[in-house]
Amino acid sequence: xxxxxxxxxxxxxxxxxxxxxxxxxxxxxxxxxxxxxxxxxxxxxxxxxxxxxxxxxxxxxxxxxxxxxxxxxxxxxxxxxxxxxxxxxxxxxxxxxxxxxxxxxxxxxxxxxxxxxxxxxxxxxxxxxxxxxxxxxxxxxxxxxxxxxxxxxxxxxxxxxxxxxxxxxxxxxxxxxxxxxxxxxxxxxxxxxxxxxxxxxxxxxxxxxxxxxxxxxxxxxxxxxxxxxxxxxxxxxxxxxxxxxxxxxxxxxxxxxxxxxxxxxxxxxxxxxxxxxxxxxxxxxxxxxxxxxxxxxxxxxxxxxxxxxxxxxxxxxxxxxxxxxxxxxxxxxxxxxxxxxxxxxxxxxxxxxxxxxxxxxxxxxxxxxxxxxxxxxxxxxxxxxxxxxxxxxxxxxxxxxxxxxxxxxxxxxxxxxxxxxxxxxxxxxxxxxxxxxxxxxxxxxxxxxxxxxxxxxxxxxxxxxxxxxxxxxxxxxxxxxxxxxxxxx
Amino acid sequence: xxxxxxxxxxxxxxxxxxxxxxxxxxxxxxxxxxxxxxxxxxxxxxxxxxxxxxxxxxxxxxxxxxxxxxxxxxxxxxxxxxxxxxxxxxxxxxxxxxxxxxxxxxxxxxxxxxxxxxxxxxxxxxxxxxxxxxxxxxxxxxxxxxxxxxxxxxxxxxxxxxxxxxxxxxxxxxxxxxxxxxxxxxxxxxxxxxxxxxxxxxxxxxxxxxxxxxxxxxxxxxxxxxxxxxxxxxxxxxxxxxxxxxxxxxxxxxxxxxxxxxxxxxxxxxxxxxxxxxxxxxxxxxxxxxxxxxxxxxxxxxxxxxxxxxxxxxxxxxxxxxxxxxxxxxxxxxxxxxxxxxxxxxxxxxxxxxxxxxxxxxxxxxxxxxxxxxxxxxxxxxxxxxxxxxxxxxxxxxxxxxxxxxxxxxxxxxxxxxxxxxxxxxxxxxxxxxxxxxxxxxxxxxxxxxxxxxxxxxxxxxxxxxxxxxxxxxxxx
Numbered sequence: 001x002x003x004x005x006x007x008x009x010x011x012x013x014x015x016x017x018x019x020x021x022x023x024x025x026x027x028x029x030x031x032x033x034x035x036x037x038x039x040x041x042x043x044x045x046x047x048x049x050x051x052x053x054x055x056x057x058x059x060x061x062x063x064x065x066x067x068x069x070x071x072x073x074x075x076x077x078x079x080x081x082x083x084x085x086x087x088x089x090x091x092x093x094x095x096x097x098x099x100x101x102x103x104x105x106x107x108x109x110x111x112x113x114x115x116x117x118x119x120x121x122x123x124x125x126x127x128x129x130x131x132x133x134x135x136x137x138x139x140x141x142x143x144x145x146x147x148x149x150x151x152x153x154x155x156x157x158x159x160x161x162x163x164x165x166x167x168x169x170x171x172x173x174x175x176x177x178x179x180x181x182x183x184x185x186x187x188x189x190x191x192x193x194x195x196x197x198x199x200x201x202x203x204x205x206x207x208x209x210x211x212x213x214x215x216x217x218x219x220x221x222x223x224x225x226x227x228x229x230x231x232x233x234x235x236x237x238x239x240x241x242x243x244x245x246x247x248x249x250x251x252x253x254x255x256x257x258x259x260x261x262x263x264x265x266x267x268x269x270x271x272x273x274x275x276x277x278x279x280x281x282x283x284x285x286x287x288x289x290x291x292x293x294x295x296x297x298x299x300x301x302x303x304x305x306x307x308x309x310x311x312x313x314x315x316x317x318x319x320x321x322x323x324x325x326x327x328x329x330x331x332x333x334x335x336x337x338x339x340x341x342x343x344x345x346x347x348x349x350x351x352x353x354x355x356x357x358x359x360x361x362x363x364x365x366x367x368x369x370x371x372x373x374x375x376x377x378x379x380x381x382x383x384x385x386x387x388x389x390x391x392x393x394x395x396x397x398x399x400x401x402x403x404x405x406x407x408x409x410x411x412x413x414x415x416x417x418x419x420x421x422x423x424x425x426x427x428x429x430x431x432x433x434x435x436x437x438x439x440x441x442x443x444x445x446x447x448x449x450x451x452x453x454x455x456x457x458x459x460x461x462x463x464x465x466x467x468x469x470x471x472x473x474x475x476x477x478x479x480x481x482x483x484x485x486x487x488x489x
Numbered sequence: 490x491x492x493x494x495x496x497x498x499x500x501x502x503x504x505x506x507x508x509x510x511x512x513x514x515x516x517x518x519x520x521x522x523x524x525x526x527x528x529x530x531x532x533x534x535x536x537x538x539x540x541x542x543x544x545x546x547x548x549x550x551x552x553x554x555x556x557x558x559x560x561x562x563x564x565x566x567x568x569x570x571x572x573x574x575x576x577x578x579x580x581x582x583x584x585x586x587x588x589x590x591x592x593x594x595x596x597x598x599x600x601x602x603x604x605x606x607x608x609x610x611x612x613x614x615x616x617x618x619x620x621x622x623x624x625x626x627x628x629x630x631x632x633x634x635x636x637x638x639x640x641x642x643x644x645x646x647x648x649x650x651x652x653x654x655x656x657x658x659x660x661x662x663x664x665x666x667x668x669x670x671x672x673x674x675x676x677x678x679x680x681x682x683x684x685x686x687x688x689x690x691x692x693x694x695x696x697x698x699x700x701x702x703x704x705x706x707x708x709x710x711x712x713x714x715x716x717x718x719x720x721x722x723x724x725x726x727x728x729x730x731x732x733x734x735x736x737x738x739x740x741x742x743x744x745x746x747x748x749x750x751x752x753x754x755x756x757x758x759x760x761x762x763x764x765x766x767x768x769x770x771x772x773x774x775x776x777x778x779x780x781x782x783x784x785x786x787x788x789x790x791x792x793x794x795x796x797x798x799x800x801x802x803x804x805x806x807x808x809x810x811x812x813x814x815x816x817x818x819x820x821x822x823x824x825x826x827x828x829x830x831x832x833x834x835x836x837x838x839x840x841x842x843x844x845x846x847x848x849x850x851x852x853x854x855x856x857x858x859x860x861x862x863x864x865x866x867x868x869x870x871x872x873x874x875x876x877x878x879x880x881x882x883x884x885x886x887x888x889x890x891x892x893x894x895x896x897x898x899x900x901x902x903x904x905x906x907x908x909x910x911x912x913x914x915x916x917x918x919x920x921x922x923x924x925x926x927x928x929x930x931x932x933x934x935x936x937x938x939x940x941x942x943x944x945x946x947x948x949x950x951x952x953x954x955x956x957x958x959x960x961x962x963x964x965x966x
Contacts, residue, residue, distance in 0.1 A: 032829050039833070039863065043854050048835045048861040056827035069861075113861065221824045228823055235812065295828070469663055473810035 004050065004066060005124035010211035011064040012204065013121040016131035017145060018044040018070030021161040024189035024427035025131055026053055026067050029197055031295045033426040038067065040429050045069065050117050055218060062218040063204075066126060068118035074144040077102070077115040081148065094151045099123055119152070127208050128156040130181065134167040138176060146180040155207035157183040159200075163190055182207055189427035194226055194487065229293045230487065234479040236293075237414050238472070240286040244410055245462035247282070248399040249275040255394070271398045276305035283410070287417045287434055294421050298428075301417070302435035308409075323408035324444055328452075330365040337364020400463050407459035408444050415443040419486045443486070451478045499547060499804045501568075501676060502561030504664065507550050508657045509560035511813055516553075517820045523552045524821035542809055542818050549821060560657055567650025568676060571642055575684035583691020586610060591699050594706060595751060601706035604749060605716055607777065608724070611692050612784050615685065619788070635662070639677040646677070664811070666803040675803055679796035682789050689786035693778060700774055706766075707773035710751035722746045728780045738772055739779060745772050837924075838888040839864040840881060842896045842909055844872040845931035852895065852926065852936065855964055860924060862890050871909060882916055891921035891958075898927050898939030901946055910954060925951055925961040939963055 005011045014022045023046065027038045030053055038053070039046045047069050055063040071077070081102045085094040088101070100123045107116040122128060130149060132142070149156060158181040160173060177184045185203050187196060201219050205212055249271050256263070284301045291299040323329070341360020345352050400406060416439040424432055447455065454474045461468035510516060528548045532541055590610060594601045625636045635643060647658050661673040699705055709721060722743045726733075729740035747753060748769040809818065837856070841847045849867045856862050865888070868881035885892055892913050896906070913923055927947050929937030939947075944963050951961040 030829055037829055037832055043857060045854070045858040046863075047833065048857055048863065049833055051833045052831055053829055054827075054831070057824050059827065221826070224822075224824045225826055228819060231815065231819065235815070238812075469811075470665060472812060473808065476810060476812070476815070 002124040004052065004121050005126045006064070007125075008211075009061055009064050010204065010208045010215055011066065011121065011126040012129050012208075013050075013066045013068055013118065013126040014129045014131060015068050015118045015122075015145075015149065016070060017074070017142065018072065020070065020131045020133045020136075021163070021189050021427075022070065022131045023047055023067055025129075025159060025161055025187060026065055028187075028189045028192050028425045028427035029200065030055065030065070031426045033296060033298050033429070035429065040427065045072075045114075050121060057218070057221045062214055062221070063201075065129075066121045068121070069114040071118065071141070071145050071148075072114040073112065074115070074141050074148065077112050078144040078148055080106075080112065081151065096123065096151070096153050099148070099152050115148075119148070122149075122152045122154055126154070127204070128152065128154045130156060130158045131161050132158060132173055132177070134160045134162055134170040134173045135164070137169050138172050143176075146176075150180050156181045157185060157203060157207050160184070160186045162186055162188045164188075188425075190425050191423075192425050192427075193423055198222065226487075230483045231480060232293055233290050233418060234476055234483055236286050236289045237411070237418075237479055237483075238475060240282055240414060241407065241410060241459070242462050242467055244279050244282050245400055245407055245459060246465045246467070247275070247278060248397045248465075249278065250395050250397045253394050253396045267396065268398075271396065272309065273305055275399050276308045279308060279410070280305050283414060286414055287421075290418055290421055291434075295426070296421060296424060296432065298430070299421065299424075299432040299434055302433060303413075307413075307436040323405040323412050323441070324452075328445060329405050329408070334361040334365030337361050404459075407455075407463065409441075411455075412441045412444045413439070415482065415486065416441050418483060419443065419489070422487055443482070446485075447478070447482060451481070454478055499543070499807060500561075501661075501672060501800070501804070502565050503547065503550060504561075504661060504672065504804075504807075505564040505654070505657055506554050506561040507546070508660050509654075510550065510553050511817065512656065517817060520549070520817060520821045521823070523549055527552045528821065539808055542814075543807060545821065546809055546814065546818065549817070560654060563650045563654050564646075564658070564661075567646045567648075567654070568680065570649040571645040572680045572683060574645060575642065575680060576687040579684040579686075579688040580691040580694075583688040583693075584695040585691075586688075587692045587695030588699060591703070591705065594708065594754075595710070599704050599706055601708050602777075604707055604709040604721065604773070604777075605711060608728075608780070611689075611781055612728075615688075615785055619792075635671075635674055635677065638681040639674055642677045642680050643673075664807070666806040666808070670799070670803060672800065672803045672807070675796050675800035679793050679800065682793035682796055685789040686786055686793060689781055689789065692785065693781050696778065696781070705770070705774075706754070707749050707770055707777075708751045708754055709746070709749055718743075718746055718750060725776065728784060729776060731783050732779055739775050741769075741772050741776055745769050745776075749773060832889075833863065834889045835861060835863045836865040836887075836889045837862040837891055837893050838881070838884045839867040840885075840892055840894045840913070841867055841869045842871050842894050842906075843900050844869045844877075845895070845897055846933070847895050847928070847931045847936065848934060851931075851934060852928075852964060855966075856893065856926075859965075860893070860962065862893065862924075864893065870912075871905070885913065885916045888917065888921070891917055891923055893924045893926050895926045895928060895964075896947070897931060898929050898943035898947065901943070901950060903950060906950060907954070910956075910959070914956075920958060923956070923959045925959070926964050927961060928964045936964065936966070938965060 014026055016022050019042070023038050023040050027033065027040060030038075032038045032053075035041075038051075047067055049069065051067040053065045053067055054061045055065070081094050081098050084101050084105065085098040088098070090098070099119055102112075103116050103119050103123055106112040107120070128149060130146070158177040160167075160170065160177075162170070174184060183203060183206055185200060187200055192200075198219060201215065201222070205215050208215065251267070251271060253267065280303045283303045287301045287303070288299075291297075291301075338357050338361030341356035341358065344356035344360075345354055413436060417434045420432070420434060420439070454471060455478060458468055458471045458475045461471070524545070528545045531548055532545055536544070590602055590607050591600050592603065593599075622636055622638070643658075643662065647655065650658065658673075662671060664673070665671050711717065725741050725746060732739050741749070748766075809815075839847075839849060839852070839856075847867065849864050853864055856864055866884050868884050869877045870881045872878070894909065894913065910923065917923070925947060927939045927944055929939045929943075947961050951959055
């Protein structure tokens with residue numbers, strides 16, 4: 001054992017030809033999108049030396065991965081090893097001793113520098129992950145690599161780093177890899193999500209029995225961490241909705257401002273813009289928080305006021321894209337209205353014969369269906385006798401939008417961002433732009449029945465600035481459930 | 490190993506202490522440490538998440554709760570005091586009711602209880618309140634609102650507990666258990682039931698006291714058919730059903746009802762079978778006491794124990810899913826994965842000597858593959874702009890693997906280049922490598938290779954520096 005490969009920590013060297021995606025696989029597995037830590041580019045030989053990448057929980061190293069330079073001259077290296085093995089007088093095919101002799105002979109000389117670097121950890125006892133891009137044809141150089149790795153005698157897993165669908169040479173690779181490796185798995189470093197990462201880690205159990213407990217413990221910790229992130233994201237989303245729906249923009253006005261139409265209109269426009277600017281800012285902060293939770297540093301949130309003021313709810317397409325559909329909104333309004341009406345029926349001991357429930361349901365549904373088709377229309381409240389900084393006066397208070405779908409639109413928007421964040425692999429290095437234009441909404445339309453009723457009730461209480469705290473645990477459960485579904489989808 | 494279950498049970502006082510500690514500034518300080526050292530070792534691994542959280546938070550409270558935290562004690566004493574006030578008032582009210590119902594007989598010659606009035610006030614009103622309370626509970630249990638009696642008791646309890654407990658009290662009112670309702674609400678409900686029990690005791694005590702010290706008769710009268718003799722027989726038979734097995738002396742029956750009619754009392758000769766007055770009175774006495782005990786006090790006792798049981802179930806089922814609870818639990822139990830910060834430690838600073846405009850990308854593949862170093866940044870030196878020189882010096886101090894000085898083959902001037910070398914060496918120290926990367930000419934993005942003659946001169950120059958940590962390399966496309 002050595003500094004690179006400690007005895008008590010499961011260690012895996014990630015090897016393969018240059019540009020097969022070794023660093024991408026590790027970046028996705030370990031959620032590192034920082035080029036300062038794991039450099040990824042199309043330039044061959046980006047990894048110049050072995051790099052230790054530990055998985056640590058609470059300061060305790062659980063698993064260690066070693067990123068290695070790629071095979072540069074595998075054919076010559078293979079021949080050199082065979083020659084050294086023959087020269088030593090040993091019979092049969094080379095083994096670990098021959099590999100060790102090769103590393104000792106050529107290490108530090110500049111000759112076979114890459115091969116010596118990548119074989120070093122294997123000589124010291126590390127497990128082996130061999131990365132292959134199955135879109136590349138199987139050539140002799142690959143066979144030479146696999147032979148060398150087979151000679152190490154280490155437990156070996158081959159990973160097909162599939163980029164896209166149906167790589168051309170996948171079947172050919174799978175057939176060949178089976179005879180060289182104990183295990184063959186598929187992993188798309190650019191698309192892998194949590195489930196795939198967890199599956200890969202579970203596969204490590206099959207090539208490192210000695211450290212089974214530690215690997216299993218790591219997987220448990222990762223699952224707990226993933227749940228934690230989801231819960232913290234739910235908290236952030238709930239906090240955003242509460243603040244957003246309860247937000248009001250206020251300005252002191254003079255009497256003449258309200259009397260003259262053009263001034264009134266200008267004031268309204270100014271305050272409306274200010275309102276939606278703040279909502280956009282809140283959404284941006286929430287999404288940035290989620291990005292941070294999921295360790296993404298390449299995300300850029302582009303949400304502006306026009307994303308909201310530009311929504312035209314007259315358009316059928318809008319109803320399909322954002323928030324609830326018109327009929328779903330009517331049902332949600334009807335359920336909430338009906339529940340309120342039922343209270344009256346029970347309170348009168350049934351004397352109203354269910355009229356309260358019926359009227360409540362119909363009224364709630366109608367209001368939701370027809371009320372305020374223009375999203376930018378904000379609720380207006382003129383407060384006289386308000387104590388302001390400059391003395392008593394009249395304040396114009398605006399917000400939230402009259403349209404009851406606004407809350408669902410906000411939720412839909414932030415869920416859409418969440419979905420993009422959790423499905424983004426860290427191995428990708430291009431910037432992730434999170435905006436409304438490119439986003440697919442309509443997530444809230446899958447929220448059904450009682451869950452929707454609970455949310456609608458809570459939204460209503462937030463919009464009235466009288467948040468119903470007793471509903472908060474249920475709201476948290478619903479939002480967490482939705483996020484869990486998005487994780488799986 | 491998990492602690493014994495009994496020790497982990499939450500009480501109302503614990504909840505008050507918990508909420509009080511949670512609002513303090515240093516609530517979450519040390520939460521992680523407490524979890525690691527105290528909580529986690531005592532939690533069994535086969536518990537479900539809700540039970541883990543419940544037991545875990547209790548253990549956290551045990552670790553955090555100091556001797557000066559009296560919220561729980563204040564809460565309990567406030568509730569006890571409120572309960573005492575309610576009991577005393579109820580007892581007095583009961584005493585007063587029973588005494589107040591004793592009237593002068595309409596025909597004179599003594600006092601008596603109007604049976605309809607007595608039953609109506611002592612049992613009828615109580616049952617009206619009971620049913621009304623039941624309906625209110627059905628209506629408002631999901632909304633979390635308290636009934637009027639609970640509100641009153643809450644007001645009293647909060648006053649007795651002290652104003653400092655106000656915020657904690659409000660949170661306890663809102664704290665609900667899925668399927669079991671508000672924890673504090675059940676306590677208030679049990680206190681109000683106990684109050685009703687003491688009301689019944691007061692009525693019985695006063696009633697017996699009146700019988701003891703006064704000559705009391707029992708009569709009834711009514712104009713309405715719905716309160717006629719037949720109806721009274723039905724009511725008494727119905728009320729005495731639970732003890733009907735005990736014999737006729739415990740229930741008035743039709744004879745007793747008939748004998749107690751005011752018309753009969755006024756003119757006993759009208760009764761078909763005039764019976765001894767004393768015996769009829771004794772039967773009524775026994776019946777009314779039993780009726781109050783069985784239909785007044787017993788249901789309230791049952792409800793009291795029901796409320797106590799519900800309070801216990803609510804405490805045992807708390808899910809601690811309010812946001813402040815979730816935040817604390819997350820702070821305690823979170824797993825923290827360290828951010829990977831190790832780099833390849835192969836970074837060098839690329840110095841563009843003379844300001845040729847060389848781009849990093851044009852030489853980077855060569856540097857990675859041949860020299861195994863990564864140019865993290867490019868800076869200019871040997872230029873007129875002093876700020877660029879300063880920036881280059883700052884960058885060089887951070888370079889892990891030294892400096893690569895990119896020079897154009899034709900630009901070799903011995904003294905100038907030696908000064909450049911000495912400047913770099915002065916910044917990075919004696920041991921870090923310096924590499925001269927010799928190119929031909931740089932024209933925008935185009936870089937050419939140096940010719941052999943110029944390269945030979947550069948080799949001679951570098952050899953002359955006599956520095957084992959310096960090398961000269963020819964750039965190849």
